[in-house]
Amino acid sequence: MGELIKLDLKKKTLREVNDLLQNLDPKSNLRNYLVTNPTGNHAVCAGLKDEMEVLVKGHVGYYCAGMNQKALITIEGNVGTGVAENMMSGTVHVKGNASQSAGATAHGGTLIIDGNASSRCGISMKGIDIIVKGSVGHMSAFMAQAGNMVICGDAGEALGDSLYEAKLFVRGTVKSLGADCEEKKISKKDMEILKSLLKKANIKNFDANDFKMYGSARKLYNFNIDNVSEY
Amino acid sequence: MCGIVGIYLKNKKLSKDLGKYLTGMMQGMATRGPDSAGFAIYSENKKSKEYKYSVCLLNNYSFNTFKKIITKKFKNLKIKQHSDHVILTSDSDPKKIVSFISTELKEASLVGYGKSIEIFKQVGNPIDVIKNFQLDKFSGTHAIGHTRMATESAITTNGSHPYSTGQDECLVHNGSLSNHNNLRRKLLKQGQSFDSENDTEVAAGYVSNSLSNKKSLKETLVNGLKDLDGFYTFITGTREGFAIVRDEIACKPAVIAETKDYVAIASEFQAMAHLPGVNTAKIFEPEPGVVYSWGN
Numbered sequence: 332m333g334e335l336i337k338l339d340l341k342k343k344t345l346r347e348v349n350d351l352l353q354n355l356d357p358k359s360n361l362r363n364y365l366v367t368n369p370t371g372n373h374a375v376c377a378g379l380k381d382e383m384e385v386l387v388k389g390h391v392g393y394y395c396a397g398m399n400q401k402a403l404i405t406i407e408g409n410v411g412t413g414v415a416e417n418m419m420s421g422t423v424h425v426k427g428n429a430s431q432s433a434g435a436t437a438h439g440g441t442l443i444i445d446g447n448a449s450s451r452c453g454i455s456m457k458g459i460d461i462i463v464k465g466s467v468g469h470m471s472a473f474m475a476q477a478g479n480m481v482i483c484g485d486a487g488e489a490l491g492d493s494l495y496e497a498k499l500f501v502r503g504t505v506k507s508l509g510a511d512c513e514e515k516k517i518s519k520k521d522m523e524i525l526k527s528l529l530k531k532a533n534i535k536n537f538d539a540n541d542f543k544m545y546g547s548a549r550k551l552y553n554f555n556i557d558n559v560s561e562y
Numbered sequence: 563m564c565g566i567v568g569i570y571l572k573n574k575k576l577s578k579d580l581g582k583y584l585t586g587m588m589q590g591m592a593t594r595g596p597d598s599a600g601f602a603i604y605s606e607n608k609k610s611k612e613y614k615y616s617v618c619l620l621n622n623y624s625f626n627t628f629k630k631i632i633t634k635k636f637k638n639l640k641i642k643q644h645s646d647h648v649i650l651t652s653d654s655d656p657k658k659i660v661s662f663i664s665t666e667l668k669e670a671s672l673v674g675y676g677k678s679i680e681i682f683k684q685v686g687n688p689i690d691v692i693k694n695f696q697l698d699k700f701s702g703t704h705a706i707g708h709t710r711m712a713t714e715s716a717i718t719t720n721g722s723h724p725y726s727t728g729q730d731e732c733l734v735h736n737g738s739l740s741n742h743n744n745l746r747r748k749l750l751k752q753g754q755s756f757d758s759e760n761d762t763e764v765a766a767g768y769v770s771n772s773l774s775n776k777k778s779l780k781e782t783l784v785n786g787l788k789d790l791d792g793f794y795t796f797i798t799g800t801r802e803g804f805a806i807v808r809d810e811i812a813c814k815p816a817v818i819a820e821t822k823d824y825v826a827i828a829s830e831f832q833a834m835a836h837l838p839g840v841n842t843a844k845i846f847e848p849e850p851g852v853v854y855s856w857g858n
Contacts, residue, residue, distance in 0.1 A: 371832030389841060390831050409845050411831060412815065430847060449847050450812055
């Protein structure tokens with residue numbers, strides 16, 4: 332990973348820091364960065380597209396790590412609206428709480444939130460794995476199309492409303508299920524997915540057997556069983 | 563869009579820095595509301611009979627003319643100019659002063675009054691507005707601010723927040739109401755008066771009306787969840803403290819930072835990043851449809 336390069340947002344502009352991280356020389360082995368003093372700025376580490384490790388120390392604003400590809404971004408603090416929105420691959424790890432719409436529309440990668448996530452977590456997710464160690468707010472996984480969401484705490488109102496083929500695992504209580512979302516039997520394959528996600532997030536204190544799974548009742552959209560492999 | 567901020571000091575030793583803290587918070591929210599800005603500062607008033615009146619001089623109305631007229635009418639009046647605003651302090655009957663300003667002085671508008679509140683609001687970028695009023699020099703117990711991106715009514719001083727519709731009360735709003743015209747008619751019948759066509763003023767009037775009916779601030783805002791239709795995050799101030807509530811869909815953001823010294827509220831964290839000890843504060847988002855209050 333090479334030496335650790337420090338980027339202080341008190342000394343450099345956000346645009347300079349993002350520009351540097353977005354355009355790493357493919358031949359360079361400098362892949363280890365520390366970003367300090369984010370002071371709630373928006374779009375910190377948005378649009379990274381290469382393998383690298385970035386540690387952000389402090390609280391950030393909206394759309395942090397948005398559109399991420401390949402990078403491992405860790406935020407030692409809270410994040411605002413839309414962390415890792417539209418992520419394609421890589422990992423985003425939030426050590427604090429996340430505001431609304433965490434992981435919105437994301438196609439891939441892994442989002443780990445150590446604290447709680449607010450409303451609309453995983454809204455319209457399209458393949459991302461989201462693991463929340465705390466609870467999520469209302470309308471989470473709204474119109475979620477593909478991917479997995481693991482909630483170690485509780486889920487707010489209308490979980491999985493208008494759900495497509497994403498899988499939702501909840502350990503705590505669900506305040507209410509949204510339209511067309513229902514509890515499903517956990518198959519062996521689902522259990523493997525859940526266990527691998529718990530492992531990925533380094534969660535050892537919760538037993539996979541304590542989770543319930545929710546999925547789509549498939550009445551709201553025209554589901555064709557012949558296309559199941561596409562989801 | 564709009565930005566809202568509030569700070570309540572638990573540690574009274576910090577009171578001289580209140581204006582400085584609020585200045586940074588309003589600067590942080592300038593991008594959310596570049597059209598106009600306003601703030602309310604509460605400070606302890608030891609003289610129990612004295613009232614303070616925040617008056618805005620309209621259309622470049624001369625301070626000296628205003629001073630001449632008002633001091634002729636009322637004796638023992640203290641008068642202080644802040645940009646296009648004037649703070650009057652007097653122990654005369656508040657009804658007489660309020661009525662004189664609203665009927666006799668067409669070029670002066672009473673922004674608010676009470677025993678501890680001072681309110682300032684002005685059209686323009688918040689960065690300039692807070693400079694014009696020298697907000698950083700103010701001290702006090704708690705304060706509320708607003709930066710406005712006008713959506714619902716014109717960019718004017720009386721379309722700016724905070725709205726004060728009762729003694730020592732004020733309200734700032736991020737969002738828009740959809741049933742304000744109907745509610746305004748109902749409140750007018752109950753004796754509440756309004757100075758603008760603005761939706762937020764109706765919410766402020768709703769709170770004042772309920773408080774005057776001896777309801778607590780918390781009870782008022784809980785009832786408001788049923789009666790006020792639309793999108794909102796409100797911060798409401800009273801002499802004792804403030805409260806925040808978000809509508810149940812929670813479209814409009816808010817974040818709270820609490821330390822042993824203060825409680826700070828803002829639309830976005832970046833408005834609080836400069837506050838001392840904020841990185842180790844308890845930081846959380848107010849849950850939708852839940853009233854949080856301090857000091858009340």
